[in-house]
Amino acid sequence: MLKVTIDDIPVEVPEGTTILQAARMIGGDIVPPAMCYHSKLKTSGGYCRTCIVKVEQGSAKDPRPMPKPVASCRTTVMDGMVVRNITSPENLEARAGVVEFLLLNHPLDCPVCDQAGECHLQDLSYENGKAETRYDFDKREYEPTDIGDKIKLHMNRCILCYRCVKVADQLTDGRCHGVINRGEAAEISTYIEKAIDNDFSGNMIDVCPVGALTDKTFRFKSRVWYTNPVDAHRNCDKCCGKVRLWNQGEEVLRVTARKDEFGEVMDNEDGSTAWICNECRYDKKNLSDWTIEGPAKINRHSVISANHYDTLKNIQKTTIKMMGSKPHGVKSELGAGPLDPNNQ
Ligand code: SF4
Ligand code: FES
Numbered sequence: 313m314l315k316v317t318i319d320d321i322p323v324e325v326p327e328g329t330t331i332l333q334a335a336r337m338i339g340g341d342i343v344p345p346a347m348c349y350h351s352k353l354k355t356s357g358g359y360c361r362t363c364i365v366k367v368e369q370g371s372a373k374d375p376r377p378m379p380k381p382v383a384s385c386r387t388t389v390m391d392g393m394v395v396r397n398i399t400s401p402e403n404l405e406a407r408a409g410v411v412e413f414l415l416l417n418h419p420l421d422c423p424v425c426d427q428a429g430e431c432h433l434q435d436l437s438y439e440n441g442k443a444e445t446r447y448d449f450d451k452r453e454y455e456p457t458d459i460g461d462k463i464k465l466h467m468n469r470c471i472l473c474y475r476c477v478k479v480a481d482q483l484t485d486g487r488c489h490g491v492i493n494r495g496e497a498a499e500i501s502t503y504i505e506k507a508i509d510n511d512f513s514g515n516m517i518d519v520c521p522v523g524a525l526t527d528k529t530f531r532f533k534s535r536v537w538y539t540n541p542v543d544a545h546r547n548c549d550k551c552c553g554k555v556r557l558w559n560q561g562e563e564v565l566r567v568t569a570r571k572d573e574f575g576e577v578m579d580n581e582d583g584s585t586a587w588i589c590n591e592c593r594y595d596k597k598n599l600s601d602w603t604i605e606g607p608a609k610i611n612r613h614s615v616i617s618a619n620h621y622d623t624l625k626n627i628q629k630t631t632i633k634m635m636g637s638k639p640h641g642v643k644s645e646l647g648a649g650p651l652d653p654n655n656q
Pocket of ligand 2: 345346347348349357358359360361362363364383384385386
């Protein structure tokens with residue numbers, strides 16, 4: 313086992329563990345945000361840089377600091393490593409710069425975006441963003457397009473995290489979707505107007521951290537915070553059949569995979585990932601299709617979990633216990649945020 317310290321909290325982890333995974337083992341506020349890494353998708357991570365941390369001491373053998381912030385999702389821990397995330401003002405400043413870059417081309421259309429309330433970029437910019445931009449150029453603009461009969465692509469909102477490409481590559485046969493062009497001209501596209509049509513293609517919607525890929529059967533039906541999420545299951549011969557239903561009264565507005573506190577699709581009991589098929593996602597919209605297990609626990613900083621005061625209290629307790637005060641820089645300029653119970 314290797315010993316690593318993250319924001320003054322020691323933890324022992326097996327060899328090969330990344331800094332991000334080690335931080336997730338500790339949990340709480342010190343976990344770096346991750347927009348492109350998804351633990352259930354191989355080779356994900358390394359694209360967005362939101363997970364950067366400061367390595368103050370490389371290892372016990374070689375205590376020199378790393379000269380630049382490193383992507384915690386791609387950097388494995390060394391024995392004796394000392395890492396700083398929220399206890400480093402420089403690191404928070406660097407992350408604010410990353411957020412500013414991610415928002416260069418991202419429209420501020422949250423009031424009409426279906427992802428509002430469960431958008432990782434919305435959370436990230438609220439917690440790490442700045443009130444204004446220094447970018448004087450026009451944002452890139454694309455017309456929304458249909459990629460498949462159930463998926464709408466809003467390329468304006470895409471942050472090129474590649475998660476949907478990994479889903480297409482790892483979960484579906486005969487991938488016909490990916491990133492074309494490079495640099496400023498890079499965009500998600502289907503190969504020569506082919507449509508995505510595969511039993512597991514809907515999982516792209518679940519991994520998209522922003523509102524670039526949305527479910528056409530749910531678009532504009534409701535805001536997520538007006539729905540009642542419940543966990544439910546059915547016998548399905550294609551997938552695990554374990555889903556989350558987003559209901560309004562008796563009406564099932566949307567079916568998604570179940571996600572954990574990091575916004576990632578959860579595991580089944582056997583350790584496999586609980587991806588769901590398109591039949592469960594799009595064709596089973598009656599309550600009678602499902603066995604309801606009970607209210608879903610949404611354990612994220614989001615308006616959906618706005619009334620889950622227990623989680624908020626625990627986060628506050630961890631911060632105060634480990635750091636003796638509020639994290640450096642957090643909310644100093646932005647006022648009260650989601651960690652402040654008075655703001656709920
Ligand atoms: S469409 Fe969504 S999942 Fe795909 S690259 Fe863009 S932001 Fe990532
Ligand atoms: S989450 Fe680590 S680089 Fe994107």
